[in-house]
Amino acid sequence: MRRLALLLALAGCADDAVTRGADWMPDGGAPDVAVPDAAPDARAPDAAIPDAAPSDAAPRDAAPPDAAPDAGPPDCTAEIDRGREELAYAAPHEALKAFEAALARCPDDPDALFGAALAGALDNVELTYMLFSVIGAVGNLAITRDEALAEDVHGELMRLRAELQRALDRANALDPDDVDFEVDAAWLYLGVEPRVVYRGVFDGGDLHLVRAGLGMILGLLDVMCAQDLAGPLLDTVNDLRDGFSGLDFAGIGGLVARLTDDRFLGLHPVDGARVFAESRAHLGAVGREFVSAIEWMRAEDDPRPQVSRVQDAGAGRVRLVVASLAHRDPDAPDEPPAESPFVATFDGAALAALAHASLAFETPGELVPWRTEAIPVLATVLQAGAKFGALDAFLGDALPVDLGALDRPAIEALLGQLMPLPIALDFSAFYDDPTGLRFVLPRTAGGALVAEWECPADLDERGLPSGTRGIVCGGDAVLTDAAHFEGALPPDGLASSFPYLAWDDPTWNGLLWVDLSGLGVPGWDAPGWRRPDLFALDAALSVGLSPLLGLLD
């Protein structure tokens, strides 16, 4: 049996892929259960045929209710075993029902609790992927009754969120020391493709990973659920979908104008404030739980095959072994998918960044610098998402870079080079005054961004420069430090090829801090974090995003 880890952690990432049966695996990695992708005729039942719909919630072999109070503690082994069996058949919804049947009789049983948490997480991640895939397939409906649709979408997201929260509640109800849950296999599919299979023993470290993963997903879902979507929702979704492959400045302006519609992206009138606040707790827990998982596994000394493990990688680094990714060979699609565990290596700084990110959600003034702390976290999430194929649902093949082919340090370096933003983030201040996401967007007027460039000779009749997609001044353009917005803002000493944008709140509700030292701009030559004004924010974007735009050329 092998040691594997959770997709849901979205944190365990490979920087050196290990093939199945690699030498770190105690038993060479041979599977000991049939995967559910074997040839169909080999799997057709030849005896009793269960015809009942899968909604048949009653456990097929559940024991009858206890006859008397003194009959001793109930035995839920049958339900739990059935849950494990459903997990092995890649049926997390049915597994969840089995574990819930067990919980109905054995509410404190650790296996039932962990099984329900795991199955609930897997089931709802699959469902989430399917729902977002639907969005990707939606065409443009020319005119819609947006408000009714927005409330429908909000309601569906809230239902999904409630199911995931139930899974997290179950995970949180467990003591890590009580978790010892062995499975032959537990599959996660994204769409029709198997992506992950877990085999072996889930232990306390895995419980922390489950919590971290659910916290990440729930935190993001919270942010979505907290928004009032009663604006031009479908048109916006279509713009987003289409825009990844072709937005120019006018297109971006149109999209931002939609998002800043005064009906759109404020806090939802009923659920907004509460749910947004809960995203703080959910996201704030991610780093802490992840570090706890690492620490738990470092101290672990269990000889049995584990779902995940931590190895000493030397030089103060640890290697989290996460297994297994499942790969279906497109040339042999009827064969069982191959399995290839992967590994993510973390140094002390990366783990400290993760821990500090958690602290920053709780403590105002705890800044998370983009370059040294935010990028490692983002690289971890992106690479995990790419490896597991989760990004496909959102981006398709629109990204110019195949993140799944890169290891984590490479993604970290790429992000650092493409987006060297001189900013830091104050999450706690951001959450102290929830207002919805509209405020993070620049101002628009007449469906276009309010923007100016400092290359007057380079602008065409539309007022757009010749650089990347009309977003930046052309390479040969002469830059002129100028006053902005009809003299409202004086020249600031930085002639930039990036558009100077108008912002209602350059601090992004307290989230942003900047350090522009090194630009040679008077007044900004002293290092240190400062709250941005309009100039500082535009300068930070100019410095931080220009390389990324260059990639789009």
Place this chain on the structure above:
Amino acid sequence: MQNTKWVLVWAVLVGCATGPDGAEPESRASALRDAAPSRPPQAGEGADAAAPPAPDAACAPGAPTDEAYAPGGRIDDRSAILPGGRRVTPAGALVPIPDAAMGVALSPDGRHAYVTSDATNEALRVVDLETAEVTQTLTGFRAFRGVAVTPDGARVLVAAGREGDLRVFDRAADGQLTPAAVVPLEGYLGAVAADDTTAYVASNTASLVFAVDLATSTVRQTYETGNYPYDLVISGDRLFVSNFAEDTVQVVALADGATLATLETAKGPSGLVADPGGARLYVPCVDEDVVEVVDTGTLEVVGSFDLSHHPEGLLAASPNDVALSPDARTLYVVQADLNQVDLIDADTGAVRGSLPTAWYPVGVQADDDRLVVLSLKGLGATPGRLDPDGMLQVVPLPADVPALTAQVRDNNARPSRFYAHGCARLGAAGPEKIEHVVLIVRENKTYDMVLGDLEGANGDPALTLFGEDVTPNLHALARRYVNFDNFYSNPEESLQGHLWTTQADCGDFVEKLRYSQLPLAGYEHASLAASPNIFQHCLNHGVSFRNYGEVVSFGPELLGRMRDFIDPKYPFFNMDVRDEDKAREVIREWGRGIFPNFIYISLPNDHTYGARPGKPTPESMVADNDRATGMLVDWISRSPYWRRTIVFIIEDDPQSHAGDHVDAHRSIALAISPWVKPGYVSSVHYDIASLYRTIELILGLPPMNKNDANAAPMYDIFREGPPGPDVAQDAALTPFEALPLAVPHAITPADHPMAAESEALPWREDVDGVPGLGRVLWKVRKGDVAPPPYAKGIDE
């Protein structure tokens, strides 16, 4: 409904007053609320409802009648057989409207009709009712059903739906129009009502009514309405609004815009009419087959006339517009799905009779000596053109109502005469029976497009684009089991099609609004039938089921009570996932014993992306779909389920616009089972409703609505008795071996000759229809070969 005093009741009326049309009342009754709680069926009702023959316990339906084999499509310039097997024989003088006709208004002098259309930018036509000719066509905009003539006859007002403005035309004495003003408004505009100084215009999407001053062409006032204001009537100092999507009638004070009352109605309140005395308002509710009666004094719903025309009240008659005779004694109600106008006693609701219309009537106007009826689909499709033209009928009054009523009944009863006897159950013999029905729904093909090259059936290889070289599995299955060569897909495009494949019906909301691509079909309330869809139907009757990939009809309950019946791994309509992979996922579930009684599988990739660069080639997508179809049948035929299973394969609609030499609605259907006649070609006229009636008879389900209740079950395809005991004794039990993928997966290159034209198709604007795709597919597969003359619509 609230505030109702009366309840529905059936009563036999004898000797009711004669109406202005000279018709004697039929033995149908109105509903007088609080009178009686039950609705006993009446003598003769079955004929009116086109009910199928009484079930025969022995299930010996006999051979299909000669009538059953007639092809669908136009018979002559005045009649046609519709996809569902019903016939239309519109009465009176006929004026073809070469577009999707939506709304009609008459001039005060009764000499001219003004007809709106929403399919192209030829939005408004002037019809001379004396000569029955179109005398003027105004272009450059599109209109839903919003057209009105001011009472002084000086102006014609049209709400340009998509453009979101009111078009004002000056009207000359000869009825001709001259553009006078364009008043910008907001949203997708629908109905218009007017007096001599003010036009009231409903914005369907903004839920507003604009009061436009006709002298200044400015908005004088704006009234808030409920969701989707469909029709407007001015009565005194009040405006009545039917809010279609929330099932209410709203009463608005014109002076200050205050809502005086909001009355709950049955589902889908549609066209309105008020009596001249201002005492009553009549509200046809299209999804529940009733006309609600509102007392405009007390502002209460005081009665409800049942127009279901079915002894058990099954729905799908679809009353959607209403007019009142000048003496206010007769209501004329257009019944869209029955292709008839009902003549109703305005006081009692008694049905005096019916007049035959063209396909899908949507508007009616009446004066003393004439009834003007507008139908959306006229005489239906032709072999080369799927989207039908509309039809205006001018019916002189009084009419020979008894004879015309008999004609309507005969027209609608036609499918029920295909067999002499009925069966209470199909696919059962002794202890053995079919217990599993698998329905595979694919995308957008006519019969000839795929099976036109199949020998031994009524195909036309000249129109075959994806023949056996691309679809070997379908061809092999057609040869081996049952192929239907006279099967019709009822809808024109997928917004309707997936409603048909899930509920054997498409409601009025989608039938009309599909041209604007406005509805979230099968998701939003207004688009859903009041009758159960097949998934709800199974759930209600204890039939186990599973849905692979169908979001229509399922979406609203997806995370609710339907959550247990989907596989989240299986994508909803997603052509970027290969159908072979989708089939593998289904087979994976089947392999672990998930094989319920009813299995619905959406396999969409034969829709194709045309020749869009970067997308799979159309040949490879259709081949992928074909291989997936073969894989599914292969697995079932090797499983223990086989001897208790039947598989049906259909397309959701025939909308690839690539023609069919019989009728552009003719489509593909196969039945695969050891219980069916091997190698049989059924040439009986069937449709999606027939398919569902067959499925229901197999699974022991009652009909969902009037469409499947009246449809002919597919009796002829079953062989006598169950399959033999084993393979050695019965060749039908021999497993089907799926044939290999005929065309390898390939991507359309950017320099493909049809790439630019494909890329220019409105993939985003038209989520569903993609006009022009048929022409692209023809060019991709046939090159410069011109379509045959009877299919020249492909090139349009």
